[in-house]
Amino acid sequence: MKWKPYAQSHLTIHEQIVDWIKSRIEQGHWAVGSKLPTQRQLAAQFNVNRSTVQLALDDLKADGLIEARMGSGVYVANNSWNMLLNRTRPNWQRHIESSIHKPNLDTIQIINEYEQMEDIIRLGTGELSPDLLPTKQLEQSLQEISLESKAIGYSAPQGSFKLRQLLSEYLKKRGIQTAPENIMIVSGALQALHLIALGLLERESFVFQEQPSYLNSVLPFQSAGMRMVSVTRDAKLLTTLKTLKRKRQSIFYCVPSLNNPTGQSWSVKEMQDIYHACKELQIPIIEDDVYHELRFQDSSPAMKSFDTFGQVLYIGSVSKTLSPGLRIGWVVAPSPVIERLADIKMQTDYGSSAFSQEIVTHWLASGLYEKHLIDLRDQLKRRASLVEELLEKHFSRIATWKKSEGGFYIWLRFNEPIVNKELFLALLNRKVLINPGYIYDASDLHHVRLSYCYASVDEIQVGLQNVLDTIRHQE
Amino acid sequence: MKWKPYAQSHLTIHEQIVDWIKSRIEQGHWAVGSKLPTQRQLAAQFNVNRSTVQLALDDLKADGLIEARMGSGVYVANNSWNMLLNRTRPNWQRHIESSIHKPNLDTIQIINEYEQMEDIIRLGTGELSPDLLPTKQLEQSLQEISLESKAIGYSAPQGSFKLRQLLSEYLKKRGIQTAPENIMIVSGALQALHLIALGLLERESFVFQEQPSYLNSVLPFQSAGMRMVSVTRDAKLLTTLKTLKRKRQSIFYCVPSLNNPTGQSWSVKEMQDIYHACKELQIPIIEDDVYHELRFQDSSPAMKSFDTFGQVLYIGSVSKTLSPGLRIGWVVAPSPVIERLADIKMQTDYGSSAFSQEIVTHWLASGLYEKHLIDLRDQLKRRASLVEELLEKHFSRIATWKKSEGGFYIWLRFNEPIVNKELFLALLNRKVLINPGYIYDASDLHHVRLSYCYASVDEIQVGLQNVLDTIRHQE
Numbered sequence: 001m002k003w004k005p006y007a008q009s010h011l012t013i014h015e016q017i018v019d020w021i022k023s024r025i026e027q028g029h030w031a032v033g034s035k036l037p038t039q040r041q042l043a044a045q046f047n048v049n050r051s052t053v054q055l056a057l058d059d060l061k062a063d064g065l066i067e068a069r070m071g072s073g074v075y076v077a078n079n080s081w082n083m084l085l086n087r088t089r090p091n092w093q094r095h096i097e098s099s100i101h102k103p104n105l106d107t108i109q110i111i112n113e114y115e116q117m118e119d120i121i122r123l124g125t126g127e128l129s130p131d132l133l134p135t136k137q138l139e140q141s142l143q144e145i146s147l148e149s150k151a152i153g154y155s156a157p158q159g160s161f162k163l164r165q166l167l168s169e170y171l172k173k174r175g176i177q178t179a180p181e182n183i184m185i186v187s188g189a190l191q192a193l194h195l196i197a198l199g200l201l202e203r204e205s206f207v208f209q210e211q212p213s214y215l216n217s218v219l220p221f222q223s224a225g226m227r228m229v230s231v232t233r234d235a236k237l238l239t240t241l242k243t244l245k246r247k248r249q250s251i252f253y254c255v256p257s258l259n260n261p262t263g264q265s266w267s268v269k270e271m272q273d274i275y276h277a278c279k280e281l282q283i284p285i286i287e288d289d290v291y292h293e294l295r296f297q298d299s300s301p302a303m304k305s306f307d308t309f310g311q312v313l314y315i316g317s318v319s320k321t322l323s324p325g326l327r328i329g330w331v332v333a334p335s336p337v338i339e340r341l342a343d344i345k346m347q348t349d350y351g352s353s354a355f356s357q358e359i360v361t362h363w364l365a366s367g368l369y370e371k372h373l374i375d376l377r378d379q380l381k382r383r384a385s386l387v388e389e390l391l392e393k394h395f396s397r398i399a400t401w402k403k404s405e406g407g408f409y410i411w412l413r414f415n416e417p418i419v420n421k422e423l424f425l426a427l428l429n430r431k432v433l434i435n436p437g438y439i440y441d442a443s444d445l446h447h448v449r450l451s452y453c454y455a456s457v458d459e460i461q462v463g464l465q466n467v468l469d470t471i472r473h474q475e
Numbered sequence: 476m477k478w479k480p481y482a483q484s485h486l487t488i489h490e491q492i493v494d495w496i497k498s499r500i501e502q503g504h505w506a507v508g509s510k511l512p513t514q515r516q517l518a519a520q521f522n523v524n525r526s527t528v529q530l531a532l533d534d535l536k537a538d539g540l541i542e543a544r545m546g547s548g549v550y551v552a553n554n555s556w557n558m559l560l561n562r563t564r565p566n567w568q569r570h571i572e573s574s575i576h577k578p579n580l581d582t583i584q585i586i587n588e589y590e591q592m593e594d595i596i597r598l599g600t601g602e603l604s605p606d607l608l609p610t611k612q613l614e615q616s617l618q619e620i621s622l623e624s625k626a627i628g629y630s631a632p633q634g635s636f637k638l639r640q641l642l643s644e645y646l647k648k649r650g651i652q653t654a655p656e657n658i659m660i661v662s663g664a665l666q667a668l669h670l671i672a673l674g675l676l677e678r679e680s681f682v683f684q685e686q687p688s689y690l691n692s693v694l695p696f697q698s699a700g701m702r703m704v705s706v707t708r709d710a711k712l713l714t715t716l717k718t719l720k721r722k723r724q725s726i727f728y729c730v731p732s733l734n735n736p737t738g739q740s741w742s743v744k745e746m747q748d749i750y751h752a753c754k755e756l757q758i759p760i761i762e763d764d765v766y767h768e769l770r771f772q773d774s775s776p777a778m779k780s781f782d783t784f785g786q787v788l789y790i791g792s793v794s795k796t797l798s799p800g801l802r803i804g805w806v807v808a809p810s811p812v813i814e815r816l817a818d819i820k821m822q823t824d825y826g827s828s829a830f831s832q833e834i835v836t837h838w839l840a841s842g843l844y845e846k847h848l849i850d851l852r853d854q855l856k857r858r859a860s861l862v863e864e865l866l867e868k869h870f871s872r873i874a875t876w877k878k879s880e881g882g883f884y885i886w887l888r889f890n891e892p893i894v895n896k897e898l899f900l901a902l903l904n905r906k907v908l909i910n911p912g913y914i915y916d917a918s919d920l921h922h923v924r925l926s927y928c929y930a931s932v933d934e935i936q937v938g939l940q941n942v943l944d945t946i947r948h949q950e
Contacts, residue, residue: 028785310503325829354800
């Protein structure tokens with residue numbers, strides 16, 4: 001993805017690298033005093049031997065442009081270059097460090113980066129593999145879409161009316177009675193959480209969630225200054241909520257159907273208990289329901305389906321089912337909430353892609369979407385079974401798991417607390433990328449979110465073998 | 476866009492309205508104690524006479540579901556309904572009022588709402604009219620796009636590499652030397668500002684801007700807790716910047732080419748002065764350059780073109796030129812900035828629509844985009860001339876303006892301070908929507924942002940006649 005030397009250039013590879021690094025420094029992309037990537041990283045980026053990188057760096061050192069610091073790496077040189085430029089640049093690092101939003105966890109940043117690389121086995125990725133995406137059908141559907149000029153201008157604050165109308169019909173099958181006015185289109189479920197954080201909660205609010213939680217891996221509430229509070233579904237829950245609720249504004253976040261990362265679902269009784277507890281205490285609920293269409297068996301109802309009080313903010317999306325690249329999701333909520341979130345969306349990105357909305361409209365209206373879901377569930381189920389066989393064969397003595405009920409994930413629990421950052425990095429060295437449990441619950445060193453939706457079963461087999469080898473090696 | 480009674484229903488119009496309002500209350504969309512829209516608003520929404528609405532409301536009052544309060548409107552009744560429900564609902568209003576993000580200005584909310592209606596003359600809209608959008612060509616281009624499965628999964632943090640590569644070529648024509656690594660795709664320029672606010676500035680930072688300013692109408696920095704500081708390009712500017720910069724972290728926002736709302740551009744000398752002043756003081760600059768392709772004459776350079784220090788964060792977009800519905804823009808900036816903004820984008824919406832990115836890629840790669848721009852500039856120029864003729868004829872005694880150099884707007888200055896909210900609302904009553912100067916500068920009661928890009932010249936003529944009539948009427 002990044003710059004590489006060109007084989008066709010009139011310059012040697014090593015000269016091209018020197019020129020490129022110079023231009024990075026010259027144009028201010030690599031600031032004075034900043035650290036260069038390691039030789040290993042540069043060699044990987046350029047797709048060359050380390051010795052070629054070494055050669056280029058030596059040249060640059062001789063020119064006084066960079067300098068090695070004992071045991072700490074190579075830096076853009078301070079003095080010479082500074083003199084040459086006769087200026088200092090904006091101190092971006094200070095800007096970044098003092099700004100509002102939290103950075104992604106280091107492990108997440110690495111995952112985001114390595115997921116873009118070609119030859120990595122992705123054991124934890126929460127996205128459909130290219131061969132599960134209906135790419136050809138999507139391409140075909142592009143030809144069937146007729147655009148209206150009105151539709152490709154700035155969007156109405158809540159998004160396409162046609163799409164919201166179709167969604168209000170579609171949601172009836174999920175037991176949810178709503179109207180287009182109470183639906184808002186968002187750019188995926190994560191944006192819905194971001195808008196809720198900005199538009200409905202004061203700083204320091206409590207966000208209740210079970211552990212492990214998807215929210216710990218994305219920080220939409222944490223970055224907005226909210227406090228995450230872990231709760232468990234037990235006899236003490238009501239008391240806990242009651243005590244804390246008195247102190248601060250609160251909201252309850254949950255994924256009752258096919259939880260991320262555990263893959264587990266609540267029973268109807270459990271849903272009702274939480275719903276009534278929250279209603280009693282006037283704590284709004286966020287029901288994140290992006291996986292339910294991927295249940296292998298009949299779906300349990302949505303919590304929203306027994307909500308006649310406007311207690312539940314319901315979130316859906318096509319990212320897990322049709323294509324994440326569409327960036328289309330929706331929120332169902334009472335009018336004041338929808339109007340508020342729509343108002344903020346108009347201030348942050350002026351609405352979601354009209355083209356993506358047209359595509360989803362077409363897929364819902366034509367029935368293509370539901371037909372695709374049937375096929376997709378079958379394929380995911382097949383993959384889940386095969387991976388479960390692999391686990392049975394190779395992991396039953398060192399780990400436990402529950403049979404998948406649908407969705408993407410198996411929440412693999414190792415008997416020993418071995419899933420730490422060291423293991424994560426060691427596997428990365430073997431080009432195997434895992435989603436360790438600690439990104440969903442910082443104190444968890446037992447779990448891995450194993451995903452059967454992205455890598456092929458063959459790749460998963462190789463990846464799991466690497467996991468076993470690495471664990472043995474570390475013992 | 477909202478619910479309306481159906482002519483084909485077996486219920487009378489008035490019964491349908493009663494049922495609909497009941498369901499709003501029952502489902503919690505209209506909370507107990509909340510105020511109903513006015514009769515006028517309801518009649519407009521339902522497209523019926525006020526008397527029909529009155530009839531329906533009388534029925535609901537008789538049922539005890541709503542109650543009139545002296546001189547203040549009609550409310551969802553407290554007691555009877557409350558007893559019936561036996562519960563209170565989440566207090567959304569309290570949630571909204573105590574939350575982080577600022578609401579849009581009231582006038583902006585009204586504009587956003589009325590822009591969705593059919594029979595409104597929009598004199599201020601900053602978007603291409605349906606007949607200036609290349610809708611048919613866009614539809615055609617959908618058929619030429621071949622999708623790759625990889626491209627419709629979750630996006631790389633910075634967006635499509637192919638698109639960034641094309642943009643780095645395209646930007647050369649604007650004098651900007653950059654590389655795909657230093658470009659990030661965003662969902663429009665506004666999102667870029669939102670990400671900069673969250674990712675590069677601490678709360679209470681100073682954001683320098685000239686008055687009037689587009690930023691006052693969208694609040695991306697204000698909502699994140701930054702302080703807006705007005706500056707003027709004069710002899711005292713450097714001192715002002717120097718004094719304030721010492722106190723807090725700062726950034727300078729500007730639209731040097733075809734400013735929004737004034738339509739004016741800076742001279743090269745002015746750009747250089749600001750650039751050097753900011754460089755001297757290490758104040759980063761945001762150059763919002765979304766209009767430059769619409770200059771009727773040769774474009775002046777971008778400030779970014781003489782930035783060899785990574786001082787300028789450059790923002791571009793296709794929203795003003797190709798289609799706002801694509802929601803595609805870009806930021807060019809030093810690596811640490813791009814990486815930071817991309818990281819936050821991954822936390823807020825996981826990237827921009829892959830489909831929109833594919834479309835823009837196709838338009839840039841095929842040359843369609845630049846061909847379209849030539850045609851678009853011609854048409855805008857023709858519209859501008861016609862509107863200037865109208866102004867010459869009818870407004871020269873009460874207002875002044877500068878001849879348009881391109882883009883969308885004429886910044887019309889009335890000799891008297893008459894452009895207040897009263898005028899805005901009076902015109903709305905006549906179904907004419909203006910963008911009053913006070914949304915760009917709260918103290919300005921002289922200006923209107925007159926746009927020749929949306930309404931037809933005939934509509935503009937009618938709209939302007941209404942403006943004249945209303946002003947005369949108010950005198």
